[in-house]
Amino acid sequence: MTLPFEFFIPAEEAHGSEALENALRRRLKTEEGYLLIEKKALDARGKNIRWLVRGRLLPQTPPMETPALLQGRDVRKAPEVFVVGSGPAGLFAALELIRQGLRPIVLERGKEVRRRRRDLALLTRQHILNPDSNYCFGEGGAGTFSDGKLYTRSDKRGDIKACLQALVHLGAPADILWEARPHIGTNRLPALIERIREYILNWGGTLLFDTRLTGLEVQFGRLKALVTESGRFPARQAILATGHSASDVYRMLHALGIPLQCKPYALGFRVEHTQEVVDTWQYKCQTRPAYLPPAYYNLNFRAMGRGVYSFCMCPGGIIAPCATQPGEIVTNGWSPSRRNNPWANAGFVTEVDGSDFSELGLNPEHPLSGLDFREHIERKACQMAGGRQSAPGQRAAHWLQYRSGHSLPPSSYVPGVVSCDLHELLPRPVAQRLMQGLRQAEQRMPGFAGEEALLVAPETRTSAPVRIVRQPDTLQSPGAEGLFPCGEGAGFAGGILSAALDGIRCAAAAANYATLR
Ligand SMILES: Cc1cc2nc3c(=O)[nH]c(=O)nc-3n(C[C@H](O)[C@H](O)[C@H](O)COP(=O)(O)OP(=O)(O)OC[C@H]3O[C@@H](n4cnc5c(N)ncnc54)[C@H](O)[C@@H]3O)c2cc1C
Numbered sequence: 252m253t254l255p256f257e258f259f260i261p262a263e264e265a266h267g268s269e270a271l272e273n274a275l276r277r278r279l280k281t282e283e284g285y286l287l288i289e290k291k292a293l294d295a296r297g298k299n300i301r302w303l304v305r306g307r308l309l310p311q312t313p314p315m316e317t318p319a320l321l322q323g324r325d326v327r328k329a330p331e332v333f334v335v336g337s338g339p340a341g342l343f344a345a346l347e348l349i350r351q352g353l354r355p356i357v358l359e360r361g362k363e364v365r366r367r368r369r370d371l372a373l374l375t376r377q378h379i380l381n382p383d384s385n386y387c388f389g390e391g392g393a394g395t396f397s398d399g400k401l402y403t404r405s406d407k408r409g410d411i412k413a414c415l416q417a418l419v420h421l422g423a424p425a426d427i428l429w430e431a432r433p434h435i436g437t438n439r440l441p442a443l444i445e446r447i448r449e450y451i452l453n454w455g456g457t458l459l460f461d462t463r464l465t466g467l468e469v470q471f472g473r474l475k476a477l478v479t480e481s482g483r484f485p486a487r488q489a490i491l492a493t494g495h496s497a498s499d500v501y502r503m504l505h506a507l508g509i510p511l512q513c514k515p516y517a518l519g520f521r522v523e524h525t526q527e528v529v530d531t532w533q534y535k536c537q538t539r540p541a542y543l544p545p546a547y548y549n550l551n552f553r554a555m556g557r558g559v560y561s562f563c564m565c566p567g568g569i570i571a572p573c574a575t576q577p578g579e580i581v582t583n584g585w586s587p588s589r590r591n592n593p594w595a596n597a598g599f600v601t602e603v604d605g606s607d608f609s610e611l612g613l614n615p616e617h618p619l620s621g622l623d624f625r626e627h628i629e630r631k632a633c634q635m636a637g638g639r640q641s642a643p644g645q646r647a648a649h650w651l652q653y654r655s656g657h658s659l660p661p662s663s664y665v666p667g668v669v670s671c672d673l674h675e676l677l678p679r680p681v682a683q684r685l686m687q688g689l690r691q692a693e694q695r696m697p698g699f700a701g702e703e704a705l706l707v708a709p710e711t712r713t714s715a716p717v718r719i720v721r722q723p724d725t726l727q728s729p730g731a732e733g734l735f736p737c738g739e740g741a742g743f744a745g746g747i748l749s750a751a752l753d754g755i756r757c758a759a760a761a762a763n764y765a766t767l768r
Pocket of ligand 1: 268335336338339340341357358360361386387388389390391392393394395396397398399401402463464465492493494495496497500563569571583584585593688737738739740744745746747749750761
């Protein structure tokens with residue numbers, strides 16, 4: 252017999268998995284059976300901070316089962332399906348293809364995780380940017396050295412649990428199955444990506460690194476071949492999962508007449524505080540007790556009719572240089588699994604659309620105007636901060652008061668932050684919305700936009716600026732039968748989990764197409 256349970260447990264009583272188990276058993280009054288935790292969420296609203304824990308008491312330990320997504324078969328002799336890009340969308344597409352009995356051939360412009368890590372060190376320490384191997388490009392895509400937060404609002408897009416179970420089976424911590432805000436951490440992700448690679452290779456799939464897609468051959472409206480720097484691959488079907496940083500791919504598709512649409516997205520800067528200050532806002536205490544996790548925030552405001560919000564908050568995190576071309580600056584954030592850095596950062600962004608793009612003289616009807624807008628800001632940021640990977644920054648209070656030229660507080664951004672006037676960077680309407688948002692944040696959390704809060708610009712890669720159109724039923728491009736635009740770059744996902752879910756959907760559609768033809 253299974254016994255469902257739900258308890259609020261004071262935070263100090265449930266510090267660590269053993270203490271949590273003891274606290275649950277005390278309440279259930281049993282030492283018998285297996286505790287299956289299904290949800291664990293922190294409730295910090297009241298005076299007493301507590302965990303909500305929900306689950307079931309099972310008579311015995313359930314048997315270990317291979318997750319459905321990893322029930323692969325030998326595909327060495329099976330028909331092939333190309334997957335371009337080895338980010339979460341591409342890798343999960345490859346897993347699903349193997350499950351469906353097809354042979355994935357993954358083409359990836361960047362390097363394997365280990366070789367890629369060396370390029371990240373060169374980027375952060377010596378400002379040397381490799382346009383094929385950086386925070387966004389290479390094995391595992393933008394997900395490999397990401398923060399590894401695994402929550403998504405897109406629960407209608409697929410089976411989130413199946414993705415999480417596959418990750419746990421491949422070595423991710425089991426708590427991602429029940430934590431309300433699951434997080435893996437940058438230090439643990441690379442090994443996980445390597446295990447996904449091993450899985451694909453073991454079943455007979457292929458991964459080709461240093462293989463950048465440069466063109467497509469389309470004949471009579473059907474995909475015929477993929478053209479790469481290393482050669483031509485005849486291909487009847489391909490999942491295109493190249494992510495939203497691959498500007499060259501968008502431009503190549505546009506030149507070929509593949510239907511694209513301009514898409515709104517969000518843009519702004521990273522805001523950085525000490526983790527200590529964030530803990531004070533959330534927990535209302537001077538020093539965070541060891542039994543509480545580093546605090547988190549999630550802000551949402553309206554300003555001049557548009558959304559302004561925090562994005563990808565990284566408690567105990569680092570601001571990372573995420574450009575993909577020399578001459579541009581892009582920021583994003585990550586944190587290790589223990590979230591034990593002294594800083595906390597988050598994107599602070601506002602929605603931008605055609606009306607903003609036209610401020611720069613761009614034609615809002617043009618499918619690439621959002622991309623041009625993004626590139627303009629990323630390049631200008633680089634020029635303002637000296638042309639290398641140092642980023643322009645300003646104290647939040649000074650930005651709100653139009654005061655520039657002051658020294659900056661210390662920052663986690665290793666390439667360095669250069670004091671600049673960020674009003675020179677952002678078009679006026681965008682800046683005004685962000686200013687209104689910051690003022691609202693300051694009211695809620697005093698100091699959020701204070702002298703010690705640092706703005707590091709720009710945060711531009713929140714989601715794709717372009718949609719690669721696909722037919723809703725077949726998931727294929729109307730411009731090239733057999734081409735499946737997929738993941739964040741195609742404009743159908745935002746974040747690791749939703750990209751993975753879209754990869755699975757596209758793989759199922761591609762498998763259907765491959766077996767029908
Ligand atoms: C620092 C950082 C932190 C992040 N933190 C989080 C987080 O905590 N939680 C979260 O949900 N999301 C996070 N993200 C975002 C997340 O990583 C992306 O949403 C996700 O990786 C998108 O998956 P994707 O597979 O669609 O594209 P990508 O991950 O962008 O993968 C695209 C792949 O295609 C390859 N590629 C591109 N062009 C070509 C070409 N021409 N030929 C061959 N290959 C090509 C690239 O090298 C890359 O491997 C973070 C991103 C960064 C950079």
